[in-house]
Amino acid sequence: xxxxxxxxxxxxxxxxxxxxxxxxxxxxxxxxxxxxxxxxxxxxxxxxxxxxxxxxxxxxxxxxxxxxxxxxxxxxxxxxxxxxxxxxxxxxxxxxxxxxxxxxxxxxxxxxxxxxxxxxxxxxxxxxxxxxxxxxxxxxxxxxxxxxxxxxxxxxxxxxxxxxxxxxxxxxxxxxxxxxxxxxxxxxxxxxxxxxxxxxxxxxxxxxxxxxxxxxxxxxxxxxxxxxxxxxxxxxxxxxxxxxxxxxxxxxxxxxxxxxxxxxxxxxxxxxxxxxxxxxxxxxxxxxxxxxxxxxxxxxxxxxxxxxxxxxxxxxxxxxxxxxxxxxxxxxxxxxxxxxxxxxxxxxxxxxxxxxxxxxxxxxxxxxxxxxxxxxxxxxxxxxxxxxxxxxxxxxxxxxxxxxxxxxxxxxxxxxxxxxxxxxxxxxxxxxxxxxxxxxxxxxxxxxxxxxxxxxxxxxxxxxxxxxxxxxxxxxxxxxxxxxxxxxxxxxxxxxxxxxxxxxxxxxxxxxxxxxxxxxxxxxxxxxxxxxxxxxxxxxxxxxxxxxxxxxxxxxxxxxxxxxxxxxxxxxxxxxxxxxxxxxxxxxxxxxxxxxxxxxxxxxxxxxxxxxxxxxxxxxxxxxxxxxxxxxxxxxxxxxxxxxxxxxxxxxxxxxxxxxxxxxxxxxxxxxxxxxxxxxxxxxxxxxxxxxxxxxxxxxxxxxxxxxxxxxxxxxxxxxxxxxxxxxxxxxxxxxxxxxxxxxxxxxxxxxxxxxxxxxxxxx
Numbered sequence: 001x002x003x004x005x006x007x008x009x010x011x012x013x014x015x016x017x018x019x020x021x022x023x024x025x026x027x028x029x030x031x032x033x034x035x036x037x038x039x040x041x042x043x044x045x046x047x048x049x050x051x052x053x054x055x056x057x058x059x060x061x062x063x064x065x066x067x068x069x070x071x072x073x074x075x076x077x078x079x080x081x082x083x084x085x086x087x088x089x090x091x092x093x094x095x096x097x098x099x100x101x102x103x104x105x106x107x108x109x110x111x112x113x114x115x116x117x118x119x120x121x122x123x124x125x126x127x128x129x130x131x132x133x134x135x136x137x138x139x140x141x142x143x144x145x146x147x148x149x150x151x152x153x154x155x156x157x158x159x160x161x162x163x164x165x166x167x168x169x170x171x172x173x174x175x176x177x178x179x180x181x182x183x184x185x186x187x188x189x190x191x192x193x194x195x196x197x198x199x200x201x202x203x204x205x206x207x208x209x210x211x212x213x214x215x216x217x218x219x220x221x222x223x224x225x226x227x228x229x230x231x232x233x234x235x236x237x238x239x240x241x242x243x244x245x246x247x248x249x250x251x252x253x254x255x256x257x258x259x260x261x262x263x264x265x266x267x268x269x270x271x272x273x274x275x276x277x278x279x280x281x282x283x284x285x286x287x288x289x290x291x292x293x294x295x296x297x298x299x300x301x302x303x304x305x306x307x308x309x310x311x312x313x314x315x316x317x318x319x320x321x322x323x324x325x326x327x328x329x330x331x332x333x334x335x336x337x338x339x340x341x342x343x344x345x346x347x348x349x350x351x352x353x354x355x356x357x358x359x360x361x362x363x364x365x366x367x368x369x370x371x372x373x374x375x376x377x378x379x380x381x382x383x384x385x386x387x388x389x390x391x392x393x394x395x396x397x398x399x400x401x402x403x404x405x406x407x408x409x410x411x412x413x414x415x416x417x418x419x420x421x422x423x424x425x426x427x428x429x430x431x432x433x434x435x436x437x438x439x440x441x442x443x444x445x446x447x448x449x450x451x452x453x454x455x456x457x458x459x460x461x462x463x464x465x466x467x468x469x470x471x472x473x474x475x476x477x478x479x480x481x482x483x484x485x486x487x488x489x490x491x492x493x494x495x496x497x498x499x500x501x502x503x504x505x506x507x508x509x510x511x512x513x514x515x516x517x518x519x520x521x522x523x524x525x526x527x528x529x530x531x532x533x534x535x536x537x538x539x540x541x542x543x544x545x546x547x548x549x550x551x552x553x554x555x556x557x558x559x560x561x562x563x564x565x566x567x568x569x570x571x572x573x574x575x576x577x578x579x580x581x582x583x584x585x586x587x588x589x590x591x592x593x594x595x596x597x598x599x600x601x602x603x604x605x606x607x608x609x610x611x612x613x614x615x616x617x618x619x620x621x622x623x624x625x626x627x628x629x630x631x632x633x634x635x636x637x638x639x640x641x642x643x644x645x646x647x648x649x650x651x652x653x654x655x656x657x658x659x660x661x662x663x664x665x666x667x668x669x670x671x672x673x674x675x676x677x678x679x680x681x682x683x684x685x686x687x688x689x690x691x692x693x694x695x696x697x698x699x700x701x702x703x704x705x706x707x708x709x710x711x712x713x714x715x716x717x718x719x720x721x722x723x724x725x726x727x728x729x730x731x732x733x734x735x736x737x738x739x740x741x742x743x744x745x746x747x748x749x750x751x752x753x754x755x756x757x758x759x760x761x762x763x764x
Contacts, residue, residue: 011738013738013742016734016738017731017734017735017738020730020731020734021727021730021731021734024726024727024730024731025724025727027723027727028720028723028724028727031716031717031719031720031723032716032720034712034716035713035716035717035720038709038712038713038716039713040526041526041527041530041709042706042709042710043526044511044526044527044533045527045533045702045705045706045709046706047507048504048507048508048511048533048536048702049695049702051500051503051504051507052504052536052540052691052694052695052702053691053695054500054503054504055497055500055501055504055540055687055691056687056688056691056692056695057500058493058496058497058500059497059683059684059685059687059688059691060684060688061493061496061497062493062494062497062595062596062682062683062684063595063596063597063682063684063685063688064596064597065592065596066087067493067596068490068588068592068595068596069085069086069087069088069089069465070485070486070489070490071085071089071091071483071484071485071486072483072484072485072486073085073481073482073483073484074481074482074484075479075480075481075482076479076480076481077474077479078471079471079472080096080098080470080471080472080474080479081096081098081445081468081469081470081471081479081481082468082469082471082481083466083467083468083469083481083483084466084467084469085465085466085467085483086465086466086467087465088464088465089463089464089465089466089483090463090464090465090483091483091484091485092463092466092482092483093480093481093482093483094447094448094463094466094468094480094481094483095447095448095449095478095479095480096445096446096447096468096470096478096479096480096481097384097445097446097449097474097475097478097479098443098444098445098470098471098472098473098474098475098479099354099355099356099384099385099386099444099445099446099473099475100355100356100386100404100441100442100443100444100445100473101441101443101457101470101471101472101473102183102184102441102442102443102454102455102456102457102470103183103438103439103440103441104179104180104181104182104183104438104440105179105180105187105188105436105438105439105440106177106178106179106180106436106437106438107177107178107179107203107322107435107436107437108167108175108176108177108178108202108435108436108437109175109176109177109201109202109203109435110175110201110202110434110435111169111173111175112173113200113201113202114142114173114174114175114176115172115173115174116141116172116174117141117142117143117166117168117174118141118142118143119141120138120139120140120141121136121138121140121141121142121145122138123136123138123140123195123197123200123201124136124137124138124195124197125192125193125194125195125196125197126192126193126194126195126197127190127191127192127193127195127197127198128189128190128191128193129149129152129160129161129162129178129188129189129190130154130160130161130162130188130189131154131189132152132153132154132160133193134148134149134152135148136148136195136197142166142174142176143166145164145176146164146165146166146176149162149163149164149178150163150164155311159181161180161181161182161188162178162179162180162181162188163178163179163181164176164177164178164179165177165179176201177437178190178203180440182455182456183440183441183442183443183455183456183457184440184441184442184455184456185403185404185405185439185440185441185442185455186440186455187322187439187440190203190204190322191211192204193294194294194295202434202435203322203435204321204322205321205322205323205433205435211291211314212287212288212290212291212294212314213241213287213288213294213296213312213314214285214286214287214288214312214313214314215285215286215287215296215297215298215310215311215312215313216283216284216285216286216310216311216313217283217284217285217301217308217309217310217311218283218308218309218310218311219282219283219308219309220281220282220283221258221261221277221282221283221284221308222258222277222282223282224303224306224308225252225257225258225261225303226258228252228303228304229252229304230252230253230254230256231251231252231253232251232252232303232304233249233250233251233252233304234249234250234251234252234261234301234302234303234304235247235248235249235250235300235301235302236248236250236265236268236298236300236301236302237298237299237300237301238269238296238297238298238299238300239295239296239297239299240269240270240272240273240295240296241269241270241272241273241288241289241290241294241295241296242270242272242295243295246268246269248264248265248268250264250265258277258282259277262275262276262277262284263275265284265286269286269296271289272288272289272290272294272296273286273287273288273289273296274286274287274288274289275287285313286298287314298310298312322432322433322435322436323431323432323433323434323435323436324405324406324431324432324433324436324439325405325406325428325429325430325431326401326402326403326404326405326408326428326430327401327402327404327408327410327411327426327428327429327430328399328400328401328402328426328427328428329352329399329400329401329411329412329424329425329426329427330397330398330399330400330424330425330427331397331398331399331415331422331423331424332397332422332423332424332425333397333422333423334395334396334397335391335396335397335398335415335422336372336391336392336396336397336398337396338417338420338422339366339372339375339391339417340372342366342417342418343366344366344367344368344370345365345366346365346366346417346418347363347364347365347366347417347418348363348364348366348375348415348416348417348418349361349362349363349364349414349415349416350362350363350364350379350382350412350414350415351412351413351414351415352383352410352411352412352413352414352424353409353410353411353413354383354384354386354409354410355383355386355402355404355408355409355410356409356473357409360382360383362382364378364379372391376389376390376391376398377389379398379400380451381451383400383410384444384446384451384475385444385446385451385452385453386402386403386404386410386444387400387401387402387403387410388400388401388403389401398415399427400412400424401428402430403442403444403453404430404439404441404442405430405432405439406430406431406432406436406439407430407431407432408430410430411426412424442454442455443455443456443457443459443470445459445468445470446475447462447463447468454470457469457470457471458470466483468481485584485588487581487584487585488581490584491575491577491580491581491584494564494575494580495575495577497684497687498564498573498574498575501540501541501544501573502572502573504537504540505537505541505571505572506572508527508533508534508536508537510525511525511526511527511528511533512525512527512528512529512530512533512534513525513528514528514529532701532702532705535701536694536701536702539690539694540687540690540691543683543686543687543690544559544564544573544683545558545559546558546683546686548593548594548680548682548683550617550618550619550678550679550680554590554593555587555590556583556587556590556591556593556594559594559683561583562579562580562583562591562594563575563576563577563578563579563580563583564576564580593680593682594682594683595682595683595684596682596684596685597611597679597680597681597682597684597685598678598679598680598682599611599677599678599679599680600677600678601622601666601675601676601677601678602675602676603622603672603673603674603675603676605668605669605672605673605675606622606666606667606668606672606673606675606677607666607667607668608666608677608679609653609664609665609666609667610663610664610665611663611664611665611679612662612663612664613663613689613692613693614662614663615660615661615662615663615664615679616633616660616661616679617679617680617681618633618634618660618678618679619633619634619638619676619677619678620632620633620634620661620664620676620677620678620679621634621640621674621676622666622668622674622675622676622677623644623674624668624670624671624672624673624674627649627670627671628646628647628649629646629647629649629654629666629668630644630645630646630647631644631645631647631656631661631677632644632645633659633660633661643659645658645659645660645661647666649670652667652668652669652670653665653666653667653668654666654667654668664677664679
């Protein structure tokens with residue numbers, strides 16, 4: 001109040017008021033203390049939630065079978081080949097022989113024709129690489145051509161599969177290199193669409209064939225045309241085969257048909273184009289009448305105000321050869337006759353060299369039911385799958401061709417039928433042109449003596465979930481690669497899950513402990529007396545103690561059988577690794593069942609789709625009647641319940657939205673018949689479902705508890721504010737009362753002095 005009260009009374013009223021106010025304010029501070037305590041409890045629950053989420057995270061790493069696909073791999077020659085695994089892999093051992101590595105195709109321009117990479121090349125035209133057309137102006141430099149090729153994109157936005165680079169050979173000599181982005185014998189396709197740019201640069205040495213320029217609508221023009229009202233306009237733009245601009249408008253008249261419009265388009269583009277409407281798809285196509293280079297283009301087609309998509313389905317041009325040939329040998333005599341006269345058990349000895357120059361000497365023994373095809377396959381296998389063998393139907397001669405183009409050490413020197421030699425001659429010499437730096441090659445290798453080829457050196461698909469990384473050629477002896485389960489890694493995952501639960505258990509124990517006020521050894525936990533944390537912890541612990549025996553036939557029905565046990569000293573869970581790893585080694589699939597959620601049926605036509613946290617585990621009998629499905633859940637003794645629940649059909653999918661199967665989805669086309677559906681929840685799924693229920697931000701147990709405590713804080717705040725108002729009023733009242741007292745005493749003092757003065761007494 002700022003008023004000094006040391007008046008006539010001589011009493012220090014300010015001190016009295018301050019002390020009385022301080023006593024009353026203790027009631028306000030008590031509410032603040034209570035709020036601080038509740039805030040600490042809220043923080044404790046937030047920390048508790050973090051610990052619970054750690055359990056959920058650890059459980060998620062074990063909630064499906066893919067999580068158990070952990071492997072260790074090894075190779076007897078890591079410089080030759082190694083192995084990586086993915087989903088679906090199985091333990092095993094493989095013997096690899098690597099006959100050839102995959103290589104990228106690489107072409108180079110002719111030497112000495114480009115003196116300056118920044119100067120105009122003087123070459124104009126259009127060419128395509130892997131079907132993507134690129135235009136070149138006479139004023140383009142070699143560097144600009146490089147940029148155009150490297151920035152070109154396919155219709156889907158992906159790169160064209162070739163990278164261009166410029167090499168400086170000398171101050172006045174530049175060469176252009178085109179390298180396929182991917183390895184493999186396919187390489188890249190090159191065509192001159194208009195002009196001879198690729199041929200002039202030396203990338204193609206001649207024209208081996210031609211393609212026809214063609215455009216086609218994406219949609220059914222019969223439908224689009226029929227939907228147009230009379231008087232509607234159709235506009236088409238582009239260029240004809242000679243390059244002249246085309247811009248024409250067709251007006252639909254009463255009774256007009258699509259054929260009338262087709263004839264109009266044919267007239268618009270002239271004799272250099274052929275126009276047709278597909279009788280099946282209704283698509284309109286416009287094609288050049290002559291194969292090879294053409295200026296025919298369709299740039300726009302509009303029906304009334306709607307643009308119709310038109311796709312360029314084929315680029316007209318001249319395809320060229322790259323100057324690559326394949327080493328080929330052919331028998332001088334009729335091998336078909338020799339083979340047919342060979343009795344069962346008869347022998348044909350084969351001599352030659354493979355593509356690496358290694359000697360090939362082997363003998364074919366004819367089986368009783370063998371055909372000429374069996375014989376040619378034997379030849380291909382003898383050369384490690386790197387050749388193709390065929391017998392000419394007319395001459396009967398046997399032709400063996402190297403699958404690789406370019407220089408090769410492959411040869412066939414002799415085939416002796418029952419000791420009678422049959423000479424072979426080289427009919428084609430393997431060669432790569434001067435402009436071919438490297439020929440695209442496939443990788444050839446064998447797995448357990450089965451010959452396999454791959455366009456890349458990372459060969460996948462040979463065995464499910466297994467990829468072989470081929471690094472160098474070696475086939476004198478097989479390289480052994482091994483795949484073994486990472487049992488230790490899986491045990492660590494389970495250990496991490498157990499440790500995450502133990503952290504929760506320790507936290508709950510410390511935060512809820514009680515320490516008597518006179519006990520100097522410590523203090524009570526922030527959640528002392530709060531049963532929610534203890535209840536949640538008990539529920540989580542209960543999941544680890546659950547029984548897992550849905551069908552009654554499981555090998556393992558509890559986690560204790562796997563070595564998850566309670567430490568009698570501290571009450572926490574621990575993993576007996578020896579016991580757990582032994583269980584994995586001996587009964588891997590049965591161990592996995594205890595951790596993952598699984599659903600399956602006994603009817604191949606009925607597939608388990610998905611489930612929700614509301615779906616009860618168990619065995620369901622599915623009954624079909626008139627295309628509708630109903631189910632009932634069997635009890636623990638295998639007896640079906642009396643209550644059935646009808647499924648909701650949506651196409652081939654049947655779902656259930658009530659009862660124990662709530663949230664269950666099945667794929668079951670009508671007529672699939674009855675089925676038995678088994679659904680079991682593993683440890684990971686049970687933990688995740690429980691923790692989601694507890695930690696749900698809206699309705700979870702912890703959220704509800706924290707909301708209650710936040711309400712407490714609001715109430716304490718309200719009560720503190722009210723109490724503080726009362727204290728302020730009390731202080732103001734006392735101040736006024738003491739002020740009045742001093743005023744009264746001052747008045748009395750004045751009256752006293754006046755009386756004494758009148759009586760002649762001094763007041764000093």
